Amino acid sequence: MNSYDYIIVGAGSAGCVLANRLSANGQHRVLLLEAGPRDWSPWIHVPVGYGLTHNDPSVNWMYQTEGDAGLGGRPTFWPRGKVLGGSSSINAMVYMRGHRGDYDDWAAAGNPGWSYDDVLPYFKRSEDNARGADAYHGAGGPMHVSDVGAQAHPICRNFLDACAAAGLAPTPDFNGAEMEGTGLWQMTIQDGRRVSSATAFLNPARGRPNLRIETGAHVTRVLFEGNRACGVEFVQGGTKREVRAAREVVLSGGAINSPQLLQLSGIGQGALLQRLGIPVLVDAPMVGQGLQDHVAVCHFYHSKVPTLNQKLYPLLGKVKAALQYAAGRRGPLGMSVNQAGAFVKSRPGLERPNMHVYFNPMSYTPQKSAKRKLTNPDPWPGFLMSFNTCRPTSRGWLAIQSADPFAAPEIHPNSIATPEDIQEVFEGTAMLRRISSQGPLAEILASERNPGPNVTTREAILEDFRQRASTVYHASCTCMMGPDPRSSVVDARLRVHGTQGLRVADASVFPAVTSGNTNAPAIMVGEKASDLLLADL
Numbered sequence: 342m343n344s345y346d347y348i349i350v351g352a353g354s355a356g357c358v359l360a361n362r363l364s365a366n367g368q369h370r371v372l373l374l375e376a377g378p379r380d381w382s383p384w385i386h387v388p389v390g391y392g393l394t395h396n397d398p399s400v401n402w403m404y405q406t407e408g409d410a411g412l413g414g415r416p417t418f419w420p421r422g423k424v425l426g427g428s429s430s431i432n433a434m435v436y437m438r439g440h441r442g443d444y445d446d447w448a449a450a451g452n453p454g455w456s457y458d459d460v461l462p463y464f465k466r467s468e469d470n471a472r473g474a475d476a477y478h479g480a481g482g483p484m485h486v487s488d489v490g491a492q493a494h495p496i497c498r499n500f501l502d503a504c505a506a507a508g509l510a511p512t513p514d515f516n517g518a519e520m521e522g523t524g525l526w527q528m529t530i531q532d533g534r535r536v537s538s539a540t541a542f543l544n545p546a547r548g549r550p551n552l553r554i555e556t557g558a559h560v561t562r563v564l565f566e567g568n569r570a571c572g573v574e575f576v577q578g579g580t581k582r583e584v585r586a587a588r589e590v591v592l593s594g595g596a597i598n599s600p601q602l603l604q605l606s607g608i609g610q611g612a613l614l615q616r617l618g619i620p621v622l623v624d625a626p627m628v629g630q631g632l633q634d635h636v637a638v639c640h641f642y643h644s645k646v647p648t649l650n651q652k653l654y655p656l657l658g659k660v661k662a663a664l665q666y667a668a669g670r671r672g673p674l675g676m677s678v679n680q681a682g683a684f685v686k687s688r689p690g691l692e693r694p695n696m697h698v699y700f701n702p703m704s705y706t707p708q709k710s711a712k713r714k715l716t717n718p719d720p721w722p723g724f725l726m727s728f729n730t731c732r733p734t735s736r737g738w739l740a741i742q743s744a745d746p747f748a749a750p751e752i753h754p755n756s757i758a759t760p761e762d763i764q765e766v767f768e769g770t771a772m773l774r775r776i777s778s779q780g781p782l783a784e785i786l787a788s789e790r791n792p793g794p795n796v797t798t799r800e801a802i803l804e805d806f807r808q809r810a811s812t813v814y815h816a817s818c819t820c821m822m823g824p825d826p827r828s829s830v831v832d833a834r835l836r837v838h839g840t841q842g843l844r845v846a847d848a849s850v851f852p853a854v855t856s857g858n859t860n861a862p863a864i865m866v867g868e869k870a871s872d873l874l875l876a877d878l
């Protein structure tokens with residue numbers, strides 16, 4: 342059996358950071374195991390290509406949830422990256438850290454070292470912000486962050502002006518002193534190419550003799566001596582292999598797969614494991630529990646003026662966009678369609694923004710199937726706004742359904758299951774209508790296609806949300822961090838309660854989902870985890 346100091350399971354947002362940092366000083370032998378392939382697909386690197394990787398099983402786990410009562414009993418489609426870079430290779434590239442209060446909440450929940458002031462240095466360390474370094478940002482770090490800036494579609498200006506007319510002020514920097522406000526997003530894009538965790542953190546470390554990267558290596562179980570993790574079992578090319586970890590095993594499989602792997606390895610709810618014939622190593626009731634996500638609904642509008650649809654729908658437009666991209670990696674293919682938005686308070690008296698608003702200068706017609714094709718714009722001019730509550734109070738769960746490591750777990754999102762979350766559906770809808778009725782948007786808006794002008798009563802608004810809302814892919818909290826094994830899975834040093842030599846480092850350890858998108862926070866977890874591991878040597 343081969344042996345390494347550290348084995349990292351999953352080369353996603355957090356795992357690639359760990360592979361880089363743990364191998365940096367050349368003293369530790371590091372093995373990174375990734376179930377998916379190398380990130381060779383060109384659609385990973387062309388920013389707009391995420392519309393295609395969204396439904397591509399060669400780089401995507403393509404999960405399907407169970408019927409979700411909060412969403413009218415519908416199962417929904419949950420893409421997750423299965424490729425070097427993980428979900429950072431297929432995501433929409435918005436760079437957002439969340440509200441400083443998110444991390445202060447994490448620390449207050451019994452997790453010393455995770456307050457905003459504690460984690461800010463890790464955000465800065467990972468970053469190479471095009472705006473340069475300041476009190477909130479880093480420059481010269483591995484991950485380039487750029488402005489949508491002048492490339493934004495002109496109707497983003499109508500959205501921002503409409504927000505201003507509605508009394509919503511701009512913020513110069515969602516990730517700076519004040520998150521609240523409106524603006525164009527910053528993106529993990531450099532010179533018209535996606536910056537994934539793999540391109541930022543793994544590629545520069547590839548040549549190190551003490552780092553081994555294995556793709557197509559599906560980890561099926563953590564191996565133990567007593568309660569100490571001593572290695573993992575994985576299947577590669579149809580062959581089962583075992584590999585040893587002299588120091589630690591780190592699970593960075595993401596919010597679905599890390600709890601799945603713990604359960605497969607005998608760490609989970611005792612009764613569940615016994616029922617499935619898996620020997621119980623640690624009766625850990627919280628594994629897979631606490632699942633949080635952001636659930637958003639799109640409001641689609643017919644536009645009186647051309648939108649991105651007119652550039653990306655016609656064949657000629659596609660050819661022009663392709664030539665523009667080939668000539669200098671510019672134009673609509675070189676950016677996300679998710680370009681502008683806001684963090685706002687939907688009612689008076691709130692301390693923090695509670696509503697995340699998105700504006701896309703494009704519209705599409707949702708597919709009847711649960712899978713969405715994002716790059717299929719409508720033939721007519723259109724755009725969309727959507728919202729989700731920043732800090733949902735609902736929590737779901739997931740669990741393995743069999744001892745087969747290749748079987749998908751059952752996922753129960755339990756969306757909008759609390760009165761607070763339902764109330765925020767009404768407030769978010771009112772917020773979008775307030776913005777769309779302001780002059781700068783109203784003058785280019787031909788009609789509200791969905792939900793439509795007839796959807797005005799609370800019953801109709803809620804029903805529309807239940808029928809049309811879907812995940813914005815921020816699954817997290819399924820191996821929550823906390824001091825008490827009865828209410829959490831890992832401690833503040835990310836060690837799995839009841840074990841030795843085993844940690845989890847990815848979005849599953851969030852005690853609560855952050856107020857915005859979750860890639861930068863997952864990368865921050867990878868950064869901090871690497872320091873914790875090295876400090877505990």
Ligand SMILES: Cc1cc2nc3c(=O)[nH]c(=O)nc-3n(C[C@H](O)[C@H](O)[C@H](O)COP(=O)(O)OP(=O)(O)OC[C@H]3O[C@@H](n4cnc5c(N)ncnc54)[C@H](O)[C@@H]3O)c2cc1C
Binds near residue numbers: 355376429434594
């Ligand atoms: C379609 C989509 C759009 C998104 N848009 C944005 C956005 O615009 N901005 C933003 O901030 N966030 C966005 N997100 C969310 C963000 O990308 C994720 O929260 C983040 O990438 C999660 O990082 P992670 O390290 O927890 O897991 P992941 O990045 O998902 O990495 C997990 C890795 O582990 C591997 N793995 C899993 N199980 C095994 C196993 N058993 N053996 C070996 N390898 C395994 C997986 O294949 C994967 O590579 C989006 C996500 C998706 C899916």
